Amino acid sequence: MRVPRLRTPRTMTTPLPGQERNYAGGFAYRLEPRQQLDRFLILGTEGGTYYVSEQKLTLDNAKATLELLHSDPAYAIERTTEISEQGRAYKNDPALFTLALAMEMGKPQTRALALEAMPRIVRTGTHLFTFVDYITQLRGWGRGLRRAVAQWYLRRDLRELAYQVTKYQQRGGWAHRDLLRLAHPKADTPERNALFRYIVAREIAPELPDETRAYLEAIEQLRQPDVTPARAADLIRAHALPREVVPTELLTHAEVWDALLQQMPMTALIRNLATMTRVGLLTETSDATRHVIAQLMNAERLRKARVHPLQVLAALLTYNQGRGMRGDGVWTPVPAIVDALNAAFYATFAHVEPTGKRTVLALDISGSMGWGQVGGVVGLTPRAATAALALVTLNAEREAHVVGFSHQLMPLKLKPTMRLEQAIH
Known part of the structure; x- marks a missing residue:
């Protein structure tokens, strides 16, 4: 059997002025450096796309980010900090990678700005381990990194530091005792020195x-x-x-x-709904279920915890199907919790400002949209993510319509009153 040669459709082979070839073989307008930084910080590159590998996508974004760090370091660092603090990205990893690039490959002014921004971006022990791993891959340990890591341990209140080093004990081959030995922070008080001894040797000293x-x-x-x-x-x-x-x-x-x-912190609560249901804590009539629902319906707490819509969507997809994506256990979903997750998804978009304009969203419904995952979330395909975001637009805008396209344009029966699982399926 002769396999036919694949061709790019004619509609994709004629660029308009200012367009260039993209990963899919078609043509699109080139992103400005600031737009590309936003896209990288918010979407990341985990898992790549249908058309390009994760490694290639990360390399291209690293080059573009480094160019902006050289040409406009103040904007690049401030924008990275802003997106990280506001919780606009599903994961903080792209912001940590950008900070590592700035600290290792930036000019002296850029490194100083990155060092100043580090406490606002590297907020948890997990962030610290990831940041150090990126730094090590880029170049290695230098005086600037040692000083930055030392400050992470010296600036925190002792009780908060104790929480961080016990909650986030190790990641990616790094443990806190490794970082203390490499950074050599000089404790400013006997109490802090005693906590450092606990981190290294698990010795609980009376000075604490x-x-x-x-x-x-x-x-x-x-x-x-x-x-x-x-x-x-x-x-x-x-x-x-x-x-x-x-x-x-x-x-x-x-x-x-x-x-x-x-x-329990909000993100941990969302992540452990299935487990708490499986062990019998969350039932249709339990006090624990009422507590969980109250937390999920609390828009202000969701905002303060920097809960990203994709975190809620991932939890909803997993919880509602009653079994783990990787086969780790089964449970019977509590309907009221499913309802609360739906409400929480929309609450995380509470600050979306409507444009007041007539809007048409065209969603790609081709086969490639059912492949892969978004933001590293197992089971969250691009098709599911775009359908969910379309619902957000339909709820925010008074005049919004949604159509689908593949080989031709076609109407989609999405309505603002739909539940998420209805829109996705």
């Missing part, structure tokens, strides 16, 4: 402040082999312990999850 020492002692008690679920729940409530310090065998008990839920 009472609250910090009690927090660390509770973690050590939780790790004892004879601790019961009831005792674990008491420790969690008394010291606001995070899930990451709880031994795996205790995370199969509803009472442990009930204790965790009372002070």
